[in-house]
Amino acid sequence: MTGTLRRLRALPLRSRLALLVATAVALAVAAVAAACWFVTRVQLQQQLDTSLRSSKVDGRYLSSLYNYCQGTTAVPPRPFTGYTVQLVDSQGTVCITPRAAALTVSPADIAVAEGTQPDALHSARTESGTRMRVYTYVTPVSGDTTGSIAVSIARPMSEIDNPLTTLAWVLLVVSGVGVLGAGAAGLWVARTGLRPVDELTQAVEHVARTEDLSVRIPVEGEDEIARLSRSFNSMTASVASSRDRQAQLIADAGHELRTPLTSLRTNIELLARSDDTGRAIPPDDRRALMNSVKAQMTELASLIGDLQELSRPDAPNPGPLQVVALHDIADTALERARLRGPELTIRADLTPWYVRAEPAALERAVVNVLDNAVKFSPPRGTIEVALRNGELTVRDHGPGIPAEELPHVFERFWRSPSARQLPGSGLGLSIVARTVQQSGGEVGLRPAPDGDGTVAAIRLPGAPQPPPGL
Known part of the structure; x- marks a missing residue:
């Protein structure tokens, strides 16, 4: 059994479906054919029994047969057309017409002859082995000393067996044709039904071979295959989008890295040329070069840190979540x-608020928001920070952000045209949005109510009191 199942699993899916369909049809056809054969057999036997019960032998014929068997007459009666007639007494003595094969006498026949039962219906064999259906009853016979004798009237069972044999061959042929047709239909249905699976397989193999994620499978209907096709199309679209974002990230990162690296290379080459030629750089110029190198190194380190943060998976909650005090994190970022x-x-006005987040990522997000406020605030300007009911707002008094640029501020590497001369990579707000969303919150930028500056708002779910046991 295990070996059969193993061989069945080794077959292609369409072959297994066709085989299962053919097997199911074969079992159904076999059950119907067997039921038909047995019902027909019962009907034919009932008809034969009814025919035997209604075919009573004429009394004169029985008297003639009895007298012949007793030797009182030498003229045998003519055969009873279509039937075998036999006389049976209580001792089991048989009297039958000449040239007719005697029937085997059963105890039921003797019981009828003895008068203990009115009649008997059973199957028997002749001396030559022919199967017969026998009906025995009691009838008075002229010349019998007892006044009555049992008469057995029989017809060959071939009247039933021959039609049943023909019917069995017909059912066998029809069943075979039906099973073959069912197998062919099952194979066709399996091939037709699995055509989308074949297309899906070919598409997957094509993607694996060529890495072409633009392949789409036509979707028809609303069945499981259609859902599978939609899922595959959605998956390839997501993978293609992810690959495009990755390529764009690499390209943008390379572009952003080029600026500080070029500046560093230029400054270092100037310092190295000064040492190689022996021409000293004026102290003020050398100090400016060193300060520029330090600034570029800081910017490069910050950019690399931002890229590391963005390289983490986009899945929700990539790090362990903890209950942290948002007001404490904001106070540290303010320092x-x-x-x-x-x-x-x-100026800060912080009320207690506890949230569930990744502490390091949340602190970095708050620092990035404050850094933006510091970067865009005018000299000796004011920054107003408030935390009330889970909403942290940071308001600067800088130039503000035009309304048409607000939808792009959280995109990676996007920088306002007016801010491209300032240090930064364009990744800070993108990291802020990602961190806040992973913590179940919302972040947004809006113009200040009086039109002077910008308000950054971070809203995180939480409570003003820490959970018990913290």
């Missing part, structure tokens, strides 16, 4: 912002 903008005035 760093004051160091980066010592000439700025930063």
Whole structure:
């Protein structure tokens, strides 16, 4: 059994479907054919039994047969057309017409002859082995000392067996044709039904061979195959989009890295040329070069850190989530912002708010928002920070963001034309949006109510009190 199942699994799917369909049809046809054969057999036997019961032998014929068997007359009666007639007494003695094969006497026949039962219906064989259907009953016979004798009237079972044999061959042929037709139909149905699967297989093999993700499978209907095709098309579209975003990220990262690297290379070449030629660079110029190198190194390190952050999977909650105090994280980020903008005035109004997030990623997001405010604030400007009911707002008094640029501020490497001369990679707000969304929150930028500056708002779900046991 195990070997059969193993061989069945080794067959192609369409062959297995065709085989299963043919097997199911064969079982159904066999059951119907067997039922038909047995029902026909019962009907034919009932008809034969009815015919035997209604075919009572004429009394004169029986008297003539009895007298012949007793030797009182030498003239045998003519055969009873279509039937075998036999007389049976209570001792089992048989009297039959000449040239007729005697029937085997059964106990039921003797019981009828003895008068213990009215009649008997059974199957028997002749002395030559022919199967017969026998009906025995009691009838008075002239010349019998007892006044009555059992009469057995029989017809050959071939009247039933021959039609049943013919019917069996007909059913066998019809069943065979039906099974073959069912197998062919099953193969056709399997081939037709699995055509989308073949197309899907070919598409997958094509993608694996050529890495061409533009392949799409035509979708027809609303069945499972159509759903599978839609899922494959959706998957290839998602993979293609992911690959395009990856290629765009690499291209944008290369473009952004080129600027600080070019500046670093130029400054280092100037310093190296000065050492090689022995021509000293004036102290002020050398100090400016060193400051530029440090600034470019800082910008390069920041860009690399941003790229590492963006290289993490986009799946929700990539790191362990913890219950953290958003007001404490904002307070730490404010200290760093004051160091980066010592000439700025930063006002903060932070009320307690506890959220579930990744602490390091959330702190980086808040720092990025504050860095943007420091970067775009005018000299000796003011930055207003507030945390109320889970919404952290950072408002600067800079030039603001035009309405047409607001939809693009959270895109990777996007930078406003007016800000391209300022340091930065264009990744900060993208990291902010990603971190806030992974924590189940929302982030947005909007113009300040009085039109002076921009308000960045981060809203995170949480509570003003820490959970019990924290």
